[in-house]
Structures are given as C-alpha cells and as structure tokens.
Amino acid sequence: MITLAAEGEINPLVPHTAEIIVGFIAFTLLFLVLRSKVVPMFERAFTARTEAIQGGIEKAERAQREAQAALAEYQSQLSSARGEAQVIRESARVEGAALLEQMRAKAQEEAARITAAASAAIEAERTAAVASLRNEVGALAIELANRIVGESLDDHARQSRVVDRFLDELESQKK
C-alpha cells in the first residue's frame, strides 16, 4: 500500500497484465464449462418439456380421433344391423303371411274335401236307408195288406204300384 502510494497517482484506466491473463483464462474456463455442461442440459430439459406438452396434446388428439372413429363404426354397424333386422323382419312377415295363406288354403281344401266326403257318405247312407226302408216297408205293408185284405198281390208290377201309391199317400199325409 505504502509503496503503491509512494508511486503517486494511479491511473485506474491502465490494465494490469496479470489481470488481463486471468480474465481471459477465467472467462474461457467458465465459457467452456457452461457450454459443455450447462447449456446442453438446460436445452435438453426445454426440449423434453416441449415434447412432453406436445406429446400430451398429440396423444389426446389421437385418442379423440380413435374414439370418434370407433363411434362412427359402431353407429354404422348399428344402422346396418337395424337395416338387416328390418329386412329379416320384413321377409319373415312375408314368409309368415305366405305360410299362413298356404295353411289356410290347405285347411279349407281339407275341410272341403272332408265335407264333400261326409256329405257323399251321408247321401249314400240315406239312399241305402231309403232303399232298404222302401223295400222293407213295402214288403211289410204288402204282407199286412194281404193279411188284412186277403188280396193276393203277387204280381210284381201291381205290387210296386200299390206300394208307391201307399207311400205317396203317406207322404202327403205327413205334410
């Protein structure tokens, strides 16, 4: 201090060699450390952060797109299933109606056939009954008349004439 003061006025604008050298070394050292160790790490953090945010957004967007696609697919599937069901229902209805019609026709036919057969049978029975009845009644009546009237009526033609007349009388009486 005293020696320096003894040198007199000190110009603060005059640099010192030692300080110049140290300044360069220190600054270069700091620059190298910060450039190699610090800046890349901070940049990495920044990049990672940006990517994380962007990745999150992209992920959300992708999920939304997928959900929308799935929804559209479901909807189209649903509507196609609905259409299909409609077609099936329609065809079933048509088929059912046809089947019903067929069955009905068949049943009617059957009924008609049964009715016809029955009426034919009835008619035959009636005819047979009438015929047998006529024969028997005729024979009985003639026998009765023979007995009562004593009149021989062995001529067949006369017999049947008499019987017919008798029956006609019976019928008209019945009326």
Add this chain to the structure above:
Amino acid sequence: MIRLAEGEGFKPPSAVDFNLPPIFGDNPFTTKPIFLVFFSVILISLFFILASRKAAIVPSKLQFAGESVYSFVRNDLAKDVIGHEFMRFVPYLFTLFTFILVNNIFGIVPMLQFPTMSRVSFPYVLAIITFFVFHYVGVRKQGAFKYIKEIMFMPGVPKAAYILITPLELLTFFLVRPLTLSLRLFANMFAGHLLLLVFILGGEHLLEGVIGLKLISPFAFSIGIVLTFFEFMVQCLQAYIFTLLAALYIAGALADEH
C-alpha cells in the same frame, strides 16, 4: 482501512483503494480481484452444473432458479435480439451475463465486498472478446470485403455524406464500441464502490472523532446501506446492459444491412 489506521486524519478514498496488494509476496497473480474472479468461475460453474444436472421436465427449486437465469439470457436477450440464429450465441451471452453479474455482486457481498469489474482489466478482456466475436460473426456471415464495405459505406446514404460517415462508422465499430462497452461497466462499478467507500469509511472515521461527529456517523452509515441496495440494482443493470449490447452487436453483424 489499514491506511486509515496508519494515516493522520481522513483521506478520502481514491483509485489507490482499488489497487489491492498481492496476498502472497510480490506475485501479481495473488491479488484479491484475481482470487475473486476464480471464485466466481467456481461458484457459477458449481451452481449451474448442480442446477442443470437432472434436466428434469418438472424442475426442482434449484433447477428452476438456474433455468430462470438461463432462459432470461436465452429468450429475452439472445432470442429477442439476434433472431433465428440465436442458439449459437447463447453459451457466450450466458457466460458473459453470469460472469459479470456475479463479479459485480461481489461488490456488496459481506466479506468479499469488492466488485471485480472495477478493475478495468476485466471489462477490457470482456470487451475485447466481444469485439472479436461480433466482427468474426460479421466476416463469416458476409465475407470480409462485404462486411467492411457495409460498415464503411452504409447503403442508402448520399455519396457526399461518406466523407463524414465513413470515419465515424469505422470509429464506432472498431474503437467506440469496445471502449464504451468496457468503460461503462468499469466506471459504474468503480464509482459505485467508491461511493460506498466514502460513506462507510467516512462513517467509520466520524466514529473516531469528537462526540458531535459521532452523532453524524449513523447517517453516513445509513446512506451507505441505502447506496448498497442502489448498487445492487446498478450491478444487475450493468450485467444486463453489457450482455444486451453484445447481443445487439452480434445481431448487427449478422444482419445484411445495418
């Protein structure tokens, strides 16, 4: 302070107070400013290495603190001033800013209390490096001939005006810029520290005086404290200004026309 104890009466602090003697013998590499400069390098390196080591997406408090400083230099200084090529200059500007800031703040850190940048050699070094950086960038970008031509003959100026403008431009680019850059920083730190010395050493000297002077001493000390806060602002501001100007010079050298 030693000087005060030795001397008779109060000697106002002067440039002599900035010329600290070597701590070990006559070795000029062992002065306080030199130790402080190395200390700042270790401090800054350690802090930022620890802060950036994990580089996590969700930062810890330490990483957040480091990132805040880094992204201030990266985005508000480099990116905004230089534009799309800024990333190349981020390490340099980041070093510049932290180096100046920490060395300035040493001026008000208890026990250290010496702004290294009040030693003119260090601002000179920084200005020389900046000078070479921005001229190198300009030459690389535009070619030596075109770069010098653009400096000497600014486009869009009447021919006759070159008589005046060309010497001025040359002076600006090769002398005024590095000189103002270094002297602004040096002078601010020098004057600020001198001001603090005046009030604090003055307050101390008043305490040694008669009773009336003892009573004034607290005022001197309180002004010293207020000025310390003021100094903190100036120290941050000067680090910012130096880095901003360096970025501006680089941006100017990169631009095709300035």
